[in-house]
Each structure stands twice: as C-alpha cells, then as structure tokens.
Amino acid sequence: MVNRSEFMIEAKDLVYNYPGEEETSFPALSGINLAVRRGEYLALLGPNGSGKTTLMKLFNALLVPSEGEVRVGGISTADEDKTAEVRRYCGMIFQNPDNQLVATTVEEDIAFGLENLALPPAEIQKKVIAVARMLGLEQLLQQPPHMLSGGEKQRVAIAGVLAMQPRCILMDEPTAMLDPAGRHDVIETVRQLNRDQDIAVVHVTHFPEEAVFADRVIILNQGRLVMQGRPQNVLSDIPLLYSLGLQGPAAAELAALLRKDGFNLPPQLIHSRELVHSLCSLEPKS
Amino acid sequence: MFIGTEKLTHIYMPGTPFANQALKEVTFELSRGEFALVIGPSGSGKSTLIQHLNGLLRPSSGKVFFEGRAIGSDKAELLALRKRVGLVFQMPEEQFFSETVYDEIAFAPRNLGFEENIVQTMVEEALDEVGLDTTVLPKRHPFQLSSGQKRLVALASVLSSKPEVFILDEPTAGLDPSGRSNLYGLLKRLNRENGLTVLICTHHLDEAAALTDTVLVLQGGRLVLKGPAEKIFSHREQLYQLGLGLPAVTEIMYGLSEQGMKVRTNIYSLEGARQEINKLKGRCEK
Amino acid sequence: MSRSITLGQYFPGQSLVHHLNPRMKLLSLLLVLALLFSLQSYAGLVVLFFIALILITTTRVPFRYFLRGLRPILYIALFALIIYFFFTSGGVVLLRVGFITVESEGVREGTFIILRLVTLVFYSLLLTLTTTPLSLTYGLSYFLKPLRYIGMPTEEVAMIMAIALRFIPTLMEESQRLMRAQVSRGADFESGSIFRRAKSLVPLIVPLFVGAFRRADELALAMEARGYRIGARRTRMYEDSIAPRDWLILAVLLVLLITSVYLGF
Numbered sequence: 001m002v003n004r005s006e007f008m009i010e011a012k013d014l015v016y017n018y019p020g021e022e023e024t025s026f027p028a029l030s031g032i033n034l035a036v037r038r039g040e041y042l043a044l045l046g047p048n049g050s051g052k053t054t055l056m057k058l059f060n061a062l063l064v065p066s067e068g069e070v071r072v073g074g075i076s077t078a079d080e081d082k083t084a085e086v087r088r089y090c091g092m093i094f095q096n097p098d099n100q101l102v103a104t105t106v107e108e109d110i111a112f113g114l115e116n117l118a119l120p121p122a123e124i125q126k127k128v129i130a131v132a133r134m135l136g137l138e139q140l141l142q143q144p145p146h147m148l149s150g151g152e153k154q155r156v157a158i159a160g161v162l163a164m165q166p167r168c169i170l171m172d173e174p175t176a177m178l179d180p181a182g183r184h185d186v187i188e189t190v191r192q193l194n195r196d197q198d199i200a201v202v203h204v205t206h207f208p209e210e211a212v213f214a215d216r217v218i219i220l221n222q223g224r225l226v227m228q229g230r231p232q233n234v235l236s237d238i239p240l241l242y243s244l245g246l247q248g249p250a251a252a253e254l255a256a257l258l259r260k261d262g263f264n265l266p267p268q269l270i271h272s273r274e275l276v277h278s279l280c281s282l283e284p285k286s
Numbered sequence: 287m288f289i290g291t292e293k294l295t296h297i298y299m300p301g302t303p304f305a306n307q308a309l310k311e312v313t314f315e316l317s318r319g320e321f322a323l324v325i326g327p328s329g330s331g332k333s334t335l336i337q338h339l340n341g342l343l344r345p346s347s348g349k350v351f352f353e354g355r356a357i358g359s360d361k362a363e364l365l366a367l368r369k370r371v372g373l374v375f376q377m378p379e380e381q382f383f384s385e386t387v388y389d390e391i392a393f394a395p396r397n398l399g400f401e402e403n404i405v406q407t408m409v410e411e412a413l414d415e416v417g418l419d420t421t422v423l424p425k426r427h428p429f430q431l432s433s434g435q436k437r438l439v440a441l442a443s444v445l446s447s448k449p450e451v452f453i454l455d456e457p458t459a460g461l462d463p464s465g466r467s468n469l470y471g472l473l474k475r476l477n478r479e480n481g482l483t484v485l486i487c488t489h490h491l492d493e494a495a496a497l498t499d500t501v502l503v504l505q506g507g508r509l510v511l512k513g514p515a516e517k518i519f520s521h522r523e524q525l526y527q528l529g530l531g532l533p534a535v536t537e538i539m540y541g542l543s544e545q546g547m548k549v550r551t552n553i554y555s556l557e558g559a560r561q562e563i564n565k566l567k568g569r570c571e572k
Numbered sequence: 573m574s575r576s577i578t579l580g581q582y583f584p585g586q587s588l589v590h591h592l593n594p595r596m597k598l599l600s601l602l603l604v605l606a607l608l609f610s611l612q613s614y615a616g617l618v619v620l621f622f623i624a625l626i627l628i629t630t631t632r633v634p635f636r637y638f639l640r641g642l643r644p645i646l647y648i649a650l651f652a653l654i655i656y657f658f659f660t661s662g663g664v665v666l667l668r669v670g671f672i673t674v675e676s677e678g679v680r681e682g683t684f685i686i687l688r689l690v691t692l693v694f695y696s697l698l699l700t701l702t703t704t705p706l707s708l709t710y711g712l713s714y715f716l717k718p719l720r721y722i723g724m725p726t727e728e729v730a731m732i733m734a735i736a737l738r739f740i741p742t743l744m745e746e747s748q749r750l751m752r753a754q755v756s757r758g759a760d761f762e763s764g765s766i767f768r769r770a771k772s773l774v775p776l777i778v779p780l781f782v783g784a785f786r787r788a789d790e791l792a793l794a795m796e797a798r799g800y801r802i803g804a805r806r807t808r809m810y811e812d813s814i815a816p817r818d819w820l821i822l823a824v825l826l827v828l829l830i831t832s833v834y835l836g837f
Contacts, residue, residue, distance in 0.1 A: 048462045057793075087798070108809055114809070116800050117806075118807045150328060164799075246462070261564055375756070394757040
C-alpha cells in the first residue's frame with residue numbers, strides 16, 4: 001500500500017479515555033489534531049500525566065482512539081489487520097532500556113522485529129549487520145543486554161527499530177535514565193538518522209535542551225495540545241512554560257531575566273551561543 | 287572527621303574470574319552540614335561508594351568513618367548507623383510495600399523499635415518536612431499518588447528515622463521539571479535550615495551545582511577530583527573528557543568569557559548569572 | 573555490579589564448536605557421554621580426553637572456566653580417589669602405612685574414574701560455554717516439538733523460557749537492590765524466629781512482584797510494538813540449519829560408539 005499523503009502520522013479530533021476512567025475530571029487526551037510531516041523532527045513536552053505517553057501509544061497502535069482517528073502512513077490504527085504494517089512504518093523506543101530488550105544477545109535483539117516479520121534468516125542477518133554497522137554496535141553484537149551501559153542499551157533498541165526500515169521513530173523519554181555521555185550518544189544517533197535518512201522523529205522529553213534542535217515543538221497539558229510551533233517560538237515563551245510547570249532552555253530563561261533588567265535582547269533566544277552572541281554585540285568589548 | 291573514607295577499596299566477587307574492583311583507594315571526608323555532590327560516568331563506582339557510608343557494603347580494604355570512628359560489623363551498631371545515615375536509592379518509590387502512606391513511612395522508625403505513639407509523631411514530622419499533607423494523605427495507598435508525591439513519600443520514609451546524613455542516588459530520575467525543582471528546594475531547606483549533611487549522586491548538574499559545597503569526581507573507581515565546587519567546576523576540560531559537562535548556565539558564562547567579556551565563570555544558577563551580567567552594564571564602555 | 577552476573581555460562585567466540593548446530597551439539601554430547609561410559613580401555617579414554625583438550629583450545633575460552641567447572645565434582649572425585657586407592661586390591665603394593673595399603677590396581681582404576689569424570693565435565697562445558705542459553709533453549713525445545721501435536725504451544729514456551737533467561741540477571745540485581753534499600757531503612761532479614769523472618773520478607777517480596785509485573789507489562793508492550801503476536805509465524809535469525817559438518821561429526825561419533833561397544837575397548 002502506497003502512502004500518498006505527505007504526512008507520516010495524522011491525528012484527527014483524537015480523544016482517548018482509559019477504560020474505567022471515563023468519569024475522571026479530564027480524558028487522557030482530547031481534541032488532538034496533529035500531523036507529523038515526512039522527515040520532521042517533533043519534540044513533545046509536557047508535565048507528568050499530560051498524556052504524552054498515551055499519545056505515543058496511540059501512534060503505535062498500542063492503543064486505539066476512543067474517538068477520532070489516527071492514521072499512520074495512511075493506515076488507520078483502528079484497522080486491526082494492518083497493525084503490523086503500522087508498527088513497521090513507525091517504530092517505538094521506550095524510556096526504560098531494561099524493559100524493552102527481549103533477547104539474550106544484542107544481535108538477536110536487533111533481529112527480534114525482523115523475526116516477527118518472518119523474513120528469511122539470511123536476510124535478517126544481513127540487515128542486522130548493516131544496522132549494527134550504521135550505529136557502531138558491531139563490537140557488541142554477541143553481548144548480553146545486561147552487560148551494556150544505559151546509552152548502549154538505548155542504541156540497541158534504536159537499532160532494533162531501525163532494522164525494520166521505519167519511516168518514523170517514536171521515542172518516549174529515551175534519555176531519562178542515562179548519564180550525559182549516554183544521552184549525547186542517543187540524541188546524536190537519532191538526529192543523524194533524521195538528517196541522513198529522512199526518518200521522522202517524535203521525541204518526548206523532559207529536557208528542554210533536547211528540544212531546541214527539533215523542527216517543531218508541541219506542548220501537552222492535561223490531555224490537550226496547548227501550544228505548538230518552532231522551538232524559537234515555543235521554548236522562548238518562558239511565562240507559558242513556567243505556568244505549565246515546565247522549563248525553558250537555560251539560555252531562554254536567562255534571556256528572559258536579562259530582558260527584565262533592561263537588556264535589549266532579541267526575542268526567541270534559545271541556544272546558548274545565540275545568547276552569548278547577542279550579549280557580546282550589545283556590549284563593547286573591554 | 288564527620289563522615290568519610292580512608293583508602294576505601296571494594297572488589298565485587300573477589301577471587302572469581304568476574305572479580306571487579308569497583309573502588310580503588312578512595313579517601314575523602316565531609317564536615318557536618320555540608321552539601322556534597324558525587325559525579326562520574328555510569329559504572330564509575332558512585333553507588334558502591336555511597337552504599338559503604340551506611341554500612342550496606344563492607345570495604346575489601348580501607349576504612350569508612352562516621353564521627354571519627356571506623357564503621358565496624360556489630361549488628362546493633364550498624365542499625366544505629368543506618369538510623370543516622372539515611373540512604374535513598376534510585377527510584378525509591380519502587381520499594382513501596384505498604385498499604386498506606388503512613389505504614390510506609392513508619393517502617394524505619396518501627397524497625398528501630400520506637401513506641402507507636404512516638405512513631406506517629408515521627409511519621410507526621412517526616413511528612414511535614416517534605417511538605418506533604420499530614421491529615422488525609424497518610425491513609426492513602428502509596429501507589430495512588432502522583433509521581434512527584436511518591437518520590438516525596440519515599441524521601442519521608444527515610445527522613446522519618448531522623449538521619450543526620452541524607453544520601454540520595456539520582457534523586458530526580460523520572461521527575462518532570464516542576465518535580466525536579468520542588469525536590470531541590472526541599473533538599474536545600476533540609477540542608478540550610480535543618481542542618482542535614484546532604485550527599486547526592488547525580489548526572490544532572492543544572493539544579494544541584496548551585497547548592498553544592500563539595501564535589502567528588504569518580505572515574506573507574508578512583509576519586510580523580512575532590513574539593514570545593516568552584517575549584518572542581520573550573521576543571522572544565524577534564525570534566526568534559528569524563529563525559530560529565532557543566533551546568534548550562536556555567537557554559538553560557540564560559541562562552542561570554544571566551545568572547546572576551548570580563549565575567550566570572552564560577553556561576554551555577556540563573557540568578558547568579560543575571561547578577562554577574564548586570565555588573566557589565568555601564569562598566570564596559572570604552 | 574550488573575557486570576558480575578553472568579547469564580548461563582556462555583563465552584562468546586567464533587570457533588567451529590561455537591558454530592555447530594545446537595541441536596546437533598546436544599545429540600553429540602549424548603553420544604560422547606555414551607562413549608565415555610562404554611569405554612573400558614585407558615587408551616580410548618586418553619584419546620577422548622585429548623580430543624576434549626584440543627577442542628577446548630580451538631574455542632579460545634580461557635581454560636580457567638573449565639577448571640572452575642570442575643569445582644562441583646571436586647568432592648566426588650576425592651571420594652572416588654579414596655575408595656579406589658585404598659580399598660581396591662590387586663597388582664603391586666605401592667605404599668603401606670600401618671594397615672593401609674595402596675596397590676597399583678586401585679591407583680589405575682581410581683585415575684581412570686577421575687579422568688572419565690573430568691572428560692565428562694569438559695565435554696559438557698564445551699556445550700554450555702559455547703552455546704548461548706537461548707540456542708540451548710531452542711535446541712531443547714526442538715526435541716519437545718512432538719508435544720505440539722498434543723496441544724502444547726512449544727514455540728511460545730520456548731519464547732517464555734528465553735525471556736526468563738534474559739531477565740534472570742535483571743531480577744537478581746533488582747532483588748539485591750531492594751534488599752539493600754530495606755536494610756537501609758532498618759529491616760532485618762536475618763534474625764528472629766522462622767515466623768518473624770518470613771514476615772520480614774514482605775517488604776522484599778511485595779515490591780519485587782510489583783516490579784516484576786510492571787516490567788512484564790512494559791516488556792509486553794515493547795514486544796507488541798515490535799510486531800510480536802502470539803501464534804503468528806516467525807522466523808529466527810539463526811535458523812539452526814544443520815550443516816554437513818554437523819552430520820559428519822554425529823556420524824563419526826556414532827561409528828566410534830558402535831566400534832567401541834563392539835570391540836569392547
């Protein structure tokens with residue numbers, strides 16, 4: 001089936017209620033209209049309990065909308081016969097690296113999804129090796145998962161998804177449990193895939209610094225989409241971020257404070273080097 | 287010496303092919319009331335180190351001190367030590383086993399043999415200390431709380447035994463920005479107002495750095511740097527080589543300094559950066 | 573800490589032994605064991621022993637792993653040694669201390685038994701050290717396949733066993749962490765009556781189960797997200813295809829076994 005639309009994922013008037021929780025004050029998600037474009041890098045921010053994870057599960061057909069519709073690669077996720085296609089089209093990386101690695105060695109874990117597609121063994125082996133080479137995991141192929149660092153585990157999980165040649169990768173706080181080096185590796189890996197292979201990325205994160213490189217930032221609160229736009233617009237809106245219990249990048253937060261003190265800084269500062277540059281051009285060097 | 291180690295060495299599974307020297311001759315000490323930070327890449331021995339400080343692990347060689355005395359192996363003494371040196375593990379809410387918040391927090395005082403009426407006061411005081419409600423919340427099931435509340439209850443369940451040293455392993459793991467800033471606010475209060483000695487292992491310096499008096503840097507089981515926060519954070523290159531990095535604000539100050547602006551780089555909070563940059567006003571005209 | 577827990581005994585490598593088909597390795601081991609017990613002559617045993625040593629060298633698994641594997645049989649070996657050395661008579665008297673004599677026949681038989689035991693352990697370790705627990709599981713499950721005709725979901729059982737293998741180290745680590753966390757809060761798992769001790773395990777068992785269920789939940793989601801469906805056809809990355817060399821080895825072993833039994837070696 002050929003997807004003729006330019007959208008990887010489309011959510012229309014999406015509502016989701018967890019079974020048995022229809023009576024609570026607000027549904028897990030409501031009124032979500034969102035489209036992820038081909039090759040787009042989308043960062044998804046929001047406080048705990050705002051519905052981020054639920055949205056990701058809906059995008060992966062792990063949940064089916066209570067109302068409205070989600071289409072992945074043109075296929076409705078409610079179509080149970082096509083679930084496998086949806087998931088192949090759009091892979092998912094979870095927060096806890098320990099609970100998503102299935103096999104006892106790295107190579108067999110990368111192969112897991114391909115095995116589920118019932119591909120011939122020779123093809124699986126070829127793909128596993130190609131993916132491992134791409135992500136620099138060749139040396140780890142024989143290792144059991146519990147011998148890997150957190151960053152390595154997440155990269156193995158990415159490799160497992162990548163082996164399926166998806167057009168989109170969903171990541172639910174993939175760096176929450178990693179050290180700075182591991183975080184850096186994972187983010188760089190994904191950004192590179194996004195750039196070089198035009199794979200769309202939907203990245204849920206609590207770290208505004210990880211969202212500054214996105215093409216678009218979406219903010220969820222209490223199950224609703226409260227803001228979206230380019231990172232420069234969204235992440236520099238410090239009052240809004242604070243009001244939702246979120247943070248901005250340090251540069252944006254500092255710029256907001258300095259503006260109050262009368263510094264004539266341009267709006268939409270989110271990168272540290274932009275702030276440094278702007279401050280330097282304000283002040284004659286002593 | 288209030289608390290510290292002398293040439294502490296720890297080997298996991300000694301005498302087997304898997305013997306692994308997790309700590310190598312680590313020597314440090316902290317004074318009462320200090321706020322200390324242990325940083326290092328994953329697997330550098332941070333968890334092993336802190337588990338020695340309340341006698342959970344025994345040194346393979348070297349000593350661990352508390353109030354000038356070496357920690358021995360006497361059972362009653364160890365229990366007394368664990369009362370005074372509280373240790374909060376990573377994701378501490380995963381230890382919950384009670385049916386009410388009250389019982390969860392009462393676990394430690396009850397183990398210490400306090401009378402039930404005293405236990406009740408201790409539970410209430412602990413809840414109060416972490417800023418949680420003492421009327422309705424104690425009767426609730428710990429699993430029903432929000433993630434931020436769970437973390438606070440987990441902290442209270444260690445604070446209830448009135449420790450003098452409070453050690454936390456990656457205390458903000460899994461929390462959203464408001465949860466993180468709330469938790470660091472609490473730690474600051476415990477340290478500055480209640481006089482607790484606080485020691486934290488963390489990868490996220492943004493919130494912690496500004497509170498810290500002393501920093502210990504571990505790498506491969508060795509204490510490669512130790513000293514006052516300002517001194518350690520001035521070893522920027524070395525920290526980067528270890529994959530550790532600096533708080534984002536500090537990075538901005540370094541950026542300004544590299545551009546020839548006369549600013550201090552030992553700045554770890556937004557407010558500090560704001561004041562420092564404000565000093566530039568009217569000073570740089572030439 | 574996690575690095576200290578090994579899963580099974582697998583030691584990665586690229587040798588011929590590593591690459592043999594696990595099913596065939598299992599069968600071969602059975603044949604070698606049969607051969608070991610049918611052998612009556614020293615010569616045959618020594619040959620088998622040296623073949624084991626040669627195979628061990630080719631695998632490049634450090635020899636200390638094999639020596640460590642001997643530890644469990646140390647006492648059995650010692651016991652056998654004493655029995656045979658001191659209580660078997662025949663041949664020349666080698667040593668006489670008081671009423672205890674050691675005669676050459678006893679030494680010969682004792683050594684034979686121990687050599688047989690050591691060889692047996694070496695061959696078993698050759699299997700377990702060069703085969704991932706997962707391949708072993710799938711190998712074993714192959715022999716269980718006939719059970720499918722009586723309604724056993726053998727594929728799913730194999731998957732369950734494989735996942736269990738994967739999570740044993742994780743759960744061991746978790747229980748250790750929980751134990752330490754509760755001990756930090758003053759828990760005591762060691763003293764008191766049996767009843768008291770059983771009760772003191774509650775703070776350990778409850779979170780361990782809660783954690784295991786949460787893990788299982790997340791894992792199930794992750795597996796589903798990667799396209800796993802119960803009952804759906806799937807392939808394996810290493811379809812344990814049987815190469816001609818596997819048949820060759822099996823045939824050689826079979827011939828050896830029959831010859832040795834027939835000729836009474």
